[in-house]
Amino acid sequence: MVFLPPKEYGQLETVSDHIPICEFMLNEQHGRVAHDLSRDPYTCGITGRSYSSREVVDRVDSLARGLAKEFGWAPNKGTEWDKTMAIFSVNTIDSLPLFWAVHRLGGVVSPANAAYSAPELRHQLLDSKAKALFTCIPLLPTALEAAAKAGFPKSRIYLIDLPQEILGSTKTPTEYKSLAQILEAGKSLPPLEDLKWGPGEGTRRAAFLCYSSGTSGLPKGVMISHRNVIANTLQIKAYEKKHREAVRTRSSPVHTDIALGLLPQSHIYALVVICHAGAYRGDQTVVLPKFELKSYLASIQHFKITSLFLVPPIIINMLRSPDVCSKYDLSTVRELFTGAAPLGTETAAEFQKVYPNVLIRQGYGLTETCTVVTSTHPTDILLGSSGCIIPGFEARIMSPEGQEITSYDTPGEFVVRGPSVVLGYLNNEKATKETFEDGWMRTGDEAVIRRSPKGTEHVFIVDRIKELIKVKGMQVAPAELEAHLLAHPAVADCAVIAVPDETAGEVPKAIVVKSPAAGSDEAASESIRKHVQDHKARHKWLKGGVKFVDAVPKSPSGKILRRLIRDQEKEARRKTGVKL
Incomplete structure (x- = not known):
């Protein structure tokens, strides 16, 4: 069964295959918001200098x-x-x-x-x-x-x-x-x-060579064509078009936002969603060189930011720093968009409670899809969901045996096809063949499809398939437990990994950064374990224990470096003589 985008949220127009990105972005004949109607596309958040x-x-x-x-x-x-x-x-x-x-x-x-x-x-x-x-x-x-x-x-x-x-x-x-x-x-x-350029050159020619962090080995060069970027920009525009038109003011013929350009421009999320889609639709992006909580909050206040593009670690930082956040006026923020790593339902609900007037949207995508595949529509928010499939994409849920899953709430690998799926990996035919076939891309992520109260199909990303913990044959998703742990007042940040167990095969272990509100290690550990036992099935309990650390290793986009944590845990067990 092929899952498709909700028709009511827009249709993708024709995507040009014979023009470069620069022509598409700088020439209004290709649909870019007119110069005299747009905001300055890029403003320095440090100096205020703007183009x-x-x-x-x-x-x-x-x-x-x-x-x-x-x-x-x-x-x-x-x-x-x-x-x-x-x-x-x-x-x-x-x-x-x-x-x-x-x-x-x-x-x-x-x-x-x-x-x-x-x-x-x-x-x-x-x-x-x-x-x-x-x-x-x-x-x-x-x-x-x-x-x-x-x-x-x-x-x-x-x-x-x-x-x-x-x-x-x-x-x-x-x-x-x-x-x-x-x-x-x-x-x-x-x-x-x-x-x-003739017909098809925009499809064949690479524009960006972005390096995917990968789950093993050295990062791979992902060849992204001009048409890939153009397509995803148009897909984002089509998905949000009706909503943006609905919120136009009488004084302005187009709706534009002031967005925060904090995320690394080298990462596909910022590169396409913020830098290209934003400028194309006439938004202003206030660019900051790096994240520092106070300068980040000061920029929101000074430039009257309306849209925040963030990753979960920054959201958690805000929630764990209420005294700092309260000193700044964040009232202009209308919506928050998060991606690159899952934002758990509990964390989203906690943020919504603190900032009730902010729409919380979440997206899902990869470097290999030239970013967005699914996104929360502003009128169809379901916390914990990565939203609906955006126009131009189609998706399948596949079982480990290669069978298509057609029912809701049944997990399997998320496999997608659309015009922004990239050309492949540079000089790596083996990895390209393993990942791409007939236009379809195997994401390596486990997902389920559920219907929202509005009746639309939402995608929930469960976890990386290779990172699922098998407890007596039952699957435990680290992301689910991490989201639950972050709702505990003693937890500032965390990761969950599998550790060996003689009877269960594997059991979950929590790697935790304590919050200032936490007490002693012993008391905090007991409280965290009980927090899981009170709300989760027995096979999800933290039988592997709780370990406190100063920081959870993460990539700049916020993805937990689980392989590094597992290697560190394995080495620690070897040194102590524990059976691996």
């Missing part, structure tokens, strides 16, 4: 000319892989103009996570075969170490300019060219020839 839509168009043009001169690149010469640009930087308002300038030349952008270590960045430089690297002063030492280990020439390292408020007393090294210098040089250069 209008027209200024972005001019910057992209000048940057493209400057890059063409600097690297000898031309729009219609060579393949995109001859023009691969790596970007290793904190968030800035110059990132997207730089990305689109590379696309204007027919190149590929490979954004690297700003939290990367030198070995991780080295892997991406080598795997992507990047021809140049743009970084920023705070990350320059890591970039230089990675470049040296990769044999990457220092002459191909460039700096993205950052506000002095971020740099402080740090001096800018003069031996590296800056983005501002390249842009300025481009202003006096002759115009570039247009990209000459």
